[in-house]
Amino acid sequence: MFGLLASIHVSQGQSSQGYFTFWQQLRHDPQQMNFFLYSRLPRLMIGCIAGAALAVAGMLMQSITKNPLASASTLGIHAGAYFFVVAWAIFFPKISGEFPLLIAFGGGLAAASLVWGLVGRGLDPVRVALTGMIVSMLFSSFTGALQLFFSNEVTGLFLWGSGSLVQLDWLGVQFAWPWFTVTLIVALLLSRKLDVLLLGDETAIGLGQKVGGIKVLGWMIAIFLASITVAVVGPIGFVGIIAPHIVRLIGFRLHYSMILGNIVIGATLLIGADVLIRFITQTQELPVGAMTAIIGGPVLIYLAIKMSKGKKEQASTLNGHDFFPRKWLIVLCIAAVALLVLFVSVLFGGTSFTPVNEIVQELTHNIYVWDFRIPRILVSFLVGMLMAAGGMILQSVLRNPLADASVLGVTSGAGMVAMLFLLLFPGMPFYFIPIGAFVGAMLAMIVILVFSFRSGFQPMMLVLMGISISAIGSAFIQIIIVKSKLHVTQALTWLSGSTYGSSWEHVLLAALVVVLFFPIIYYFSRTFDVLLFGDELATGIGLKTQKVRLYMIILGVILSAVSVAIVGTIGFIGLLAPHAARRMVGVKHQYMFPITILLGGILLTVADFLGRFLLAPKDVPAGLLVSLIGAPYLLYLLRKTGKIVGK
Amino acid sequence: MKKLLVLVIAMVFVLTACAEKGEVEKEVKESSAGDKIEISHALGTATFDKVPERVVVLEWNYAEEVLALDIQPVGVADVEGFKKWVKIDKELGDDVVDVGTRQEPNLEEIAKLNPDVIITLANNHGKIQKDLEKIAPTIFYDTTSPEATKDLYQTAMNSFKATAALLQKEQQADEVIKQLEEKYAKAGQEIESLNLSTKEFLFTQAYTVNQAPTFRLFTKNSMVSHVLEAVGLENTITDNLEADWGFIDANIEGVSNYQDAILIHAVQEDDPLFDNMKNNKVWNDLTFVKENQLYDIGGDTWTFGGVLSADNLVNNLLAAIKE
Numbered sequence: 005m006f007g008l009l010a011s012i013h014v015s016q017g018q019s020s021q022g023y024f025t026f027w028q029q030l031r032h033d034p035q036q037m038n039f040f041l042y043s044r045l046p047r048l049m050i051g052c053i054a055g056a057a058l059a060v061a062g063m064l065m066q067s068i069t070k071n072p073l074a075s076a077s078t079l080g081i082h083a084g085a086y087f088f089v090v091a092w093a094i095f096f097p098k099i100s101g102e103f104p105l106l107i108a109f110g111g112g113l114a115a116a117s118l119v120w121g122l123v124g125r126g127l128d129p130v131r132v133a134l135t136g137m138i139v140s141m142l143f144s145s146f147t148g149a150l151q152l153f154f155s156n157e158v159t160g161l162f163l164w165g166s167g168s169l170v171q172l173d174w175l176g177v178q179f180a181w182p183w184f185t186v187t188l189i190v191a192l193l194l195s196r197k198l199d200v201l202l203l204g205d206e207t208a209i210g211l212g213q214k215v216g217g218i219k220v221l222g223w224m225i226a227i228f229l230a231s232i233t234v235a236v237v238g239p240i241g242f243v244g245i246i247a248p249h250i251v252r253l254i255g256f257r258l259h260y261s262m263i264l265g266n267i268v269i270g271a272t273l274l275i276g277a278d279v280l281i282r283f284i285t286q287t288q289e290l291p292v293g294a295m296t297a298i299i300g301g302p303v304l305i306y307l308a309i310k311m312s313k314g315k316k317e318q319a320s321t322l323n324g325h326d327f328f329p330r331k332w333l334i335v336l337c338i339a340a341v342a343l344l345v346l347f348v349s350v351l352f353g354g355t356s357f358t359p360v361n362e363i364v365q366e367l368t369h370n371i372y373v374w375d376f377r378i379p380r381i382l383v384s385f386l387v388g389m390l391m392a393a394g395g396m397i398l399q400s401v402l403r404n405p406l407a408d409a410s411v412l413g414v415t416s417g418a419g420m421v422a423m424l425f426l427l428l429f430p431g432m433p434f435y436f437i438p439i440g441a442f443v444g445a446m447l448a449m450i451v452i453l454v455f456s457f458r459s460g461f462q463p464m465m466l467v468l469m470g471i472s473i474s475a476i477g478s479a480f481i482q483i484i485i486v487k488s489k490l491h492v493t494q495a496l497t498w499l500s501g502s503t504y505g506s507s508w509e510h511v512l513l514a515a516l517v518v519v520l521f522f523p524i525i526y527y528f529s530r531t532f533d534v535l536l537f538g539d540e541l542a543t544g545i546g547l548k549t550q551k552v553r554l555y556m557i558i559l560g561v562i563l564s565a566v567s568v569a570i571v572g573t574i575g576f577i578g579l580l581a582p583h584a585a586r587r588m589v590g591v592k593h594q595y596m597f598p599i600t601i602l603l604g605g606i607l608l609t610v611a612d613f614l615g616r617f618l619l620a621p622k623d624v625p626a627g628l629l630v631s632l633i634g635a636p637y638l639l640y641l642l643r644k645t646g647k648i649v650g651k
Numbered sequence: 652m653k654k655l656l657v658l659v660i661a662m663v664f665v666l667t668a669c670a671e672k673g674e675v676e677k678e679v680k681e682s683s684a685g686d687k688i689e690i691s692h693a694l695g696t697a698t699f700d701k702v703p704e705r706v707v708v709l710e711w712n713y714a715e716e717v718l719a720l721d722i723q724p725v726g727v728a729d730v731e732g733f734k735k736w737v738k739i740d741k742e743l744g745d746d747v748v749d750v751g752t753r754q755e756p757n758l759e760e761i762a763k764l765n766p767d768v769i770i771t772l773a774n775n776h777g778k779i780q781k782d783l784e785k786i787a788p789t790i791f792y793d794t795t796s797p798e799a800t801k802d803l804y805q806t807a808m809n810s811f812k813a814t815a816a817l818l819q820k821e822q823q824a825d826e827v828i829k830q831l832e833e834k835y836a837k838a839g840q841e842i843e844s845l846n847l848s849t850k851e852f853l854f855t856q857a858y859t860v861n862q863a864p865t866f867r868l869f870t871k872n873s874m875v876s877h878v879l880e881a882v883g884l885e886n887t888i889t890d891n892l893e894a895d896w897g898f899i900d901a902n903i904e905g906v907s908n909y910q911d912a913i914l915i916h917a918v919q920e921d922d923p924l925f926d927n928m929k930n931n932k933v934w935n936d937l938t939f940v941k942e943n944q945l946y947d948i949g950g951d952t953w954t955f956g957g958v959l960s961a962d963n964l965v966n967n968l969l970a971a972i973k974e
Contacts, residue, residue, distance in 0.1 A: 035936065039904055042932045170863040173931050354759035372762035375785050504755045505779045621751035621760045
């Protein structure tokens with residue numbers, strides 16, 4: 005199997021005519037021989053090394069943590085290592101080529117400790133994977149920010165960012181294989197001791213083993229193996245999670261044989277992915293990471309569902325605080341803040357502030373303020389409100405503090421289908437994207453609901469699924485962009501989430517949705533309160549919970565889809581705003597709802613303002629700014645909900 | 652609830668329908684009725700009461716065209732980038748205002764400049780056509796439609812002539828084009844006298860991605876290829892006649908398909924491309940490397956420009972080949 009894949013792998017290249025011709029020509033044609041020896045074999049070898057390293061690293065992590073969802077990518081180690089490498093290249097350009105392994109290792113270690121610190125002792129598999137994925141998001145948004153602000157320094161790193169096996173000569177292999185071999189030998193020597201871990205900590209300690217030391221050593225080996233791959237081919241996900249499962253499925257149980265098995269399976273998987281990706285396009289280099297995400301995403305979802313089966317972690321309660329007894333007063337205060345934010349935002353246009361005493365003059369005489377600045381600010385505020393309301397509904401209905409269109413993958417589903425629309429109907433004007441976004445959002449939601457229905461919409465499960473869907477979505481988007489050569493610039497700015505170019509039509513659409521739906525939501529605020537307390541109680545007072553739930557979910561997705569259609573894939577606001585509101589006034593929707601939407605509006609308006617202000621006259625996409633705040637907040641939330649569940 | 656859903660979808664449709672664009676036309680015409688100047692462009696028609704003086708340009712190649720007509724634009728998108736990438740004989744003045752990125756130019760900054768016309772690329776800014784037209788009549792050129800891609804040199808000349816017609820500098824434009832063609836003829840004679848081993852060329856703009864060399868190979872429909880053929884060389888790539896932007900992507904293997912030609916390359920000075928390939932056996936075995944048929948025309952040769960870039964390209968080519 006591996007041999008066949010490898011022989012296909014080396015036959016692929018821009019100057020070859022196909023599998024059989026290649027092998028026929030190879031002996032007679034010195035040039036094909038050169039390709040074979042100096043560009044395709046190194047690529048094959050680096051693929052084998054990377055695949056094997058990832059698989060073994062994943063296996064070690066899984067057996068140390070007894071967590072079947074652990075791997076270098078799900079624990080954030082890849083993203084951390086990559087962030088360190090990029091930051092190193094930017095801030096120390098002179099010595100950027102030196103110590104790549106050390107830097108990557110440092111980053112991996114940092115990410116792993118972060119996940120560790122956040123998860124604590126519980127080590128619930130789904131929770132560990134989830135925290136790791138969010139740490140990944142955190143580091144990726146840092147990396148994204150670096151790439152934006154230092155675009156000149158990092159241009160060469162882009163493709164590598166999703167992992168590519170391109171090799172020019174044997175240097176990469178020469179660099180990687182000694183480290184790889186030595187580490188593997190250490191792992192093999194250690195394998196008997198690792199077997200002891202399978203017995204469980206207490207038995208192992210009883211047998212006189214130093215469990216702690218073995219674990220630490222195992223971690224170091226795993227992180228080091230992952231760092232080797234990041235240093236030579238960039239972060240490639242999912243191989244480390246799938247390969248160990250296949251090996252276990254085959255029936256290997258002891259570490260010695262498992263390590264050997266993982267080397268073979270890991271290499272086969274990665275080479276297979278590389279073969280597939282080059283079937284898609286020969287002329288352009290597509291990152292192999294995209295293919296592993298497409299294959300690996302669904303597997304991760306499947307595993308997560310399997311893990312959580314039988315274990316009924318009830319949806320956690322959404323508790324809030326009653327900081328302020330006079331609730332309407334706080335609503336008024338937040339409204340005042342919103343007005344202030346809007347006012348400051350209105351003052352800034354182009355590259356400078358309008359002095360306060362001239363603002364009336366500006367508003368009455370400069371029509372461009374009305375054409376460009378005002379609609380953009382209004383759209384930011386209105387869409388912020390929509391996102392916040394959508395998030396609130398989803399959180400309340402699913403009784404899940406982590407629900408939000410972007411966290412659940414609805415947003416990226418919308419983005420993916422919108423791009424697909426562009427691919428399928430190339431003549432179609434750009435303006436049809438919103439319909440695609442709407443369809444995509446609905447599809448993503450249906451998938452999520454169908455798969456998580458049985459597990460009772462468990463918070464962790466939902467989010468893990470959402471993140472996997474996002475990974476698959478962005479991989480597809482990458483492929484679509486390369487394949488279709490569509491109007492890339494417009495599509496890309498829309499994808500990154502931008503309030504740029506908002507017009508009065510957008511304001512009108514957003515305002516219409518607000519006017520139509522917000523009174524309804526407010527009217528039903530009692531129903532939301534009841535839904536929060538659980539189905540038994542709700543049914544007890546005569547509510548058809550299933551039906552109401554479904555309608556409310558659809559409503560929440562509509563709000564989110566409209567937002568995506570207007571400003572693109574901006575995330576996290578639906579997560580942040582309701583949560584912050586709950587912290588202030590508690591869970592009663594009568595008060596929570598107005599505060600939620602006001603906070604949502606404020607958030608996006610501030611992001612939009614900063615985006616216009618920071619690098620003026622250049623624009624920073626609001627979506628990037630929001631995710632810089634959003635990802636850390638998500639981690640914080642996760643830690644909090646962990647405490648609640650753990651109680 | 653269902654009704655509401657339908658309503659929202661309907662609204663989305665209405666809005667998108669409103670925003671649908673007009674027909675795409677390519678020809679340029681000037682109406683003789685009155686003093687009005689009418690220019691039809693990729694996304695419609697723009698009408699001017701007088702000859703525009705204050706010009707804002709949101710895409711580099713059109714900024715170059717305006718400079719070729721001896722007019723300084725009042726605003727250009729990404730001035731810094733223009734100065735870095737577009738090396739031509741005429742320079743942007745110091746008082747030209749930077750109006751933000753080429754992807755998302757700052758609308759208020761443009762409006763502040765109070766331009767008479769905005770010139771830009773349809774596929775970058777078609778989305779904000781309405782906004783731009785609120786500020787000033789806007790000309791959208793298109794370099795990516797199937798029609799434009801057929802001959803990108805002609806497309807560039809067309810937009811140059813159209814811009815000149817608008818700014819009433821047609822004579823100067825004709826003069827510039829005439830000089831350019833004379834230059835081709837002269838350069839052609841010089842190249843003829845050099846007795847190159849082969850007339851076939853491969854032109855590449857190459858750069859390094861993650862240590863790996865990536866080659867843009869310019870196809871026959873590109874501006875570069877047209878200029879080089881005008882001076883008597885022959886592009887060795889004969890397929891891919893309608894490649895987007897006029898080039899195809901390749902790695903060393905892809906390049907090897909054309910190794911019997913001479914290789915003319917434009918690589919940034921700080922790019923480690925050739926260092927990386929120094930010990931690469933595949934590269935060193937390619938015919939044009941073995942026979943030393945590599946010609947460096949400088950990484951600062953702008954390959955997506957207009958008349959001035961074409962002029963510059965000829966200069967750089969002669970300098971490289973004579974060496």
